[in-house]
Amino acid sequence: MPNTPSETVHTDAVAHDDAHQHSYIANNTKADYLKRLRRIEGQARGLQRMVEEEKYCIDILTQIAAMKKALGAVALGLLDEHMAHCVAGAVRAGGDEADLKLKEASDAIARLVRS
Amino acid sequence: MPNTPSETVHTDAVAHDDAHQHSYIANNTKADYLKRLRRIEGQARGLQRMVEEEKYCIDILTQIAAMKKALGAVALGLLDEHMAHCVAGAVRAGGDEADLKLKEASDAIARLVRS
Amino acid sequence: MPNTPSETVHTDAVAHDDAHQHSYIANNTKADYLKRLRRIEGQARGLQRMVEEEKYCIDILTQIAAMKKALGAVALGLLDEHMAHCVAGAVRAGGDEADLKLKEASDAIARLVRS
Amino acid sequence: MPNTPSETVHTDAVAHDDAHQHSYIANNTKADYLKRLRRIEGQARGLQRMVEEEKYCIDILTQIAAMKKALGAVALGLLDEHMAHCVAGAVRAGGDEADLKLKEASDAIARLVRS
Numbered sequence: 001m002p003n004t005p006s007e008t009v010h011t012d013a014v015a016h017d018d019a020h021q022h023s024y025i026a027n028n029t030k031a032d033y034l035k036r037l038r039r040i041e042g043q044a045r046g047l048q049r050m051v052e053e054e055k056y057c058i059d060i061l062t063q064i065a066a067m068k069k070a071l072g073a074v075a076l077g078l079l080d081e082h083m084a085h086c087v088a089g090a091v092r093a094g095g096d097e098a099d100l101k102l103k104e105a106s107d108a109i110a111r112l113v114r115s
Numbered sequence: 116m117p118n119t120p121s122e123t124v125h126t127d128a129v130a131h132d133d134a135h136q137h138s139y140i141a142n143n144t145k146a147d148y149l150k151r152l153r154r155i156e157g158q159a160r161g162l163q164r165m166v167e168e169e170k171y172c173i174d175i176l177t178q179i180a181a182m183k184k185a186l187g188a189v190a191l192g193l194l195d196e197h198m199a200h201c202v203a204g205a206v207r208a209g210g211d212e213a214d215l216k217l218k219e220a221s222d223a224i225a226r227l228v229r230s
Numbered sequence: 231m232p233n234t235p236s237e238t239v240h241t242d243a244v245a246h247d248d249a250h251q252h253s254y255i256a257n258n259t260k261a262d263y264l265k266r267l268r269r270i271e272g273q274a275r276g277l278q279r280m281v282e283e284e285k286y287c288i289d290i291l292t293q294i295a296a297m298k299k300a301l302g303a304v305a306l307g308l309l310d311e312h313m314a315h316c317v318a319g320a321v322r323a324g325g326d327e328a329d330l331k332l333k334e335a336s337d338a339i340a341r342l343v344r345s
Numbered sequence: 346m347p348n349t350p351s352e353t354v355h356t357d358a359v360a361h362d363d364a365h366q367h368s369y370i371a372n373n374t375k376a377d378y379l380k381r382l383r384r385i386e387g388q389a390r391g392l393q394r395m396v397e398e399e400k401y402c403i404d405i406l407t408q409i410a411a412m413k414k415a416l417g418a419v420a421l422g423l424l425d426e427h428m429a430h431c432v433a434g435a436v437r438a439g440g441d442e443a444d445l446k447l448k449e450a451s452d453a454i455a456r457l458v459r460s
Contacts, residue, residue, distance in 0.1 A: 030166060030167075030169075033166050034163055034166055034167065037159060037162050037163045037166065038163060040159045040162075041156055041159035041160055041163065044152060044155045044156035044159050045156055047152050047155075048149055048152045048153065048156065051145060051148050051149055051152065052145075052149065054145075057193055057194075057196070057197035057201060058197065058219050058220070058223050060193055061190055061193060061194060061197075061223045061226070061227065062223065062226065064186050064187075064189060064190040064193075064227075064230075065190070065223075065226040065227055065229075065230035066230075067186055068183050068186050068187065068190075068227075068230035069230050071179050071182060071183050071186075072179075072183065072230070072458060074179060075176055075179040075180070075183075076451065076454065076455050076458065078172055078175055078176060078179075079172075079176060079451065079454065080447075080451045081172070082172035082173065082176075083428075083432075083447055083450065083451065084444075084447050086172060087428075088436045088443065088447065091433045091436045091437060092436060092437060092439075094437075098433065099429075102425075102428055102429050102433065104173050105173070105428070106421065106424065106425045106428065108173050108176045108177065108180075109421065109424065109454055109457075110421050111176070111177065111180040112176065112179075112180055112454075112458055113417060113421065113457055113458055114180075114344065115179075115180035115181075115183040115184050115187070187343060191336065191339065191340050191343065194336065194339065195332075195336045198313075198317075198332055198335070198336065199329075199332050202313075203321045203328065203332065206318045206321045206322060207321060207322060207324075209322075213318065214314075217310075217313055217314050217318065220313065221306065221309065221310045221313065224306065224309065224339055224342075225306050227339075227343055228302060228306065228342055228343055229459065260396060260397075260399075263396050264393055264396055264397065267389060267392050267393045267396065268393065270389045270392075271386055271389035271390055271393065274382060274385045274386035274389050275386055277382050277385075278379055278382045278383060278386065281375060281378050281379055281382065282375075282379065284375075287423055287424075287426070287427035287431060288427065288449050288450070288453050290423055291420055291423060291424060291427075291453045291456070291457065292453065292456065294416050294417075294419060294420040294423075294457075294460075295420070295453075295456040295457055295459075295460035296460075297416055298413050298416050298417065298420075298457075298460035299460050301409050301412060301413050301416075302409075302413065302460070304409060305406055305409040305410070305413075308402055308405055308406060308409075309402075309406060311402070312402040312403065312406075316402060334403050335403070338403050338406045338407065338410075341406070341407065341410040342406065342409075342410055342413075344410075345409075345410035345411075345413040345414050345417070
């Protein structure tokens with residue numbers, strides 16, 4: 001596969017404060033997420049090869065369903081940690097930040113349910 | 116990113132007859148699918164960078180939802196072509212093959228709905 | 231529970247040719263679908279009672295998830311029969327009707343995946 | 346439609362402490378939820394009539410997708426209120442109850458994503 005120089009993903013959502021680092025992901029689970037995402041990247045490459053070689057369509061669909069499930073599982077894991085640390089922290093601190101974090105989390109859940 | 120030699124995805128479903136080539140994907144749409152899957156691979160790499168740099172969790176979740184939607188759209192496109200060519204062809208030919216193809220397609224749809 | 235006279239559901243989709251009867255649903259499966267839908271109606275009533283009595287929110291959510299799954303299973307069953315009879319029949323007859331039925335089915339699948 | 350005496354839904358989840366009343370649902374939103382659930386019950390009855398009269402399968406599928414969406418929207422609304430009141434309250438109180446509530450909420454989210 002050739003280099004894909006513009007692999008960066010830009011969305012409005014990513015326009016978040018980049019200087020703001022979040023250490024809510026424990027180091028051991030961080031390594032685990034990276035491993036799972038590398039595997040998902042490999043699945044995306046495997047899918048390209050399957051389409052390139054015109055593999056049987058149903059097999060490609062099975063791979064896509066597996067990949068969506070893997071992504072969904074990563075999302076649920078990240079959401080758990082986010083609620084247990086970031087949201088819970090804001091709730092304990094109280095004030096507008098708590099409401100904002102709760103609203104943000106429920107919007108994220110709604111997006112996941114629809115995706 | 117270093118080489119990931121074992122990027123191949125092996126599942127039972129892929130144990131399909133590899134010699135059997137399927138030319139149901141028209142060349143112009145094939146290039147389009149490959150482009151979309153390359154973009155999805157880039158999103159998978161972008162996600163790793165976001166986790167590595169501990170970007171804001173909600174932004175990561177937004178990216179995952181976008182990636183799941185992109186995968187779902189690819190799956191629906193492939194399914195359409197599969198039904199219009201492979202399944203319709205088997206139905207016209209008749210016999211057990213038609214029943215098999217219809218069963219296979221509905222199982223694939225069920226997996227997509229749940230993924 | 232009081233009478234709910236206007237229980238009829240009106241949507242654009244239902245504005246379909248009402249005179250056109252579809253006997254694709256075999257009588258034995260028709261009774262099965264009706265039984266499952268009556269059960270789903272009972273779940274909808276059970277949900278109202280749970281909200282009325284302010285039952286624990288997580289238990290209500292569990293019921294809603296079960297009800298969505300039951301609806302999804304009914305939809306997949308109906309879709310299978312529709313493809314095996316209506317779509318396959320149109321494909322065998324050929325012409326524009328085949329393309330229309332395939333397009334209709336894939337739009338319905340896309341709606342189910344997103345719902 | 347005949348009486349359906351056993352419309353009550355029994356699941357393990359409902360085996361929750363029935364004496365424990367939850368007033369987290371504000372009265373105005375409670376009336377709104379009841380209204381939406383009555384509408385969903387009406388949709389379930391409409392579906393039975395459509396199957397009974399053998400209406401066009403695609404129209405039935407459209408109704409089911411609409412009903413699943415309506416149920417999903419009710420679930421997301423209830424989940425929001427649950428997190429803002431019950432979970433946030435437990436987090437402020439601290440201790441094991443907070444962890445339990447967070448775990449319960451994330452399990453409920455996982456069930457919704459899969460349903």
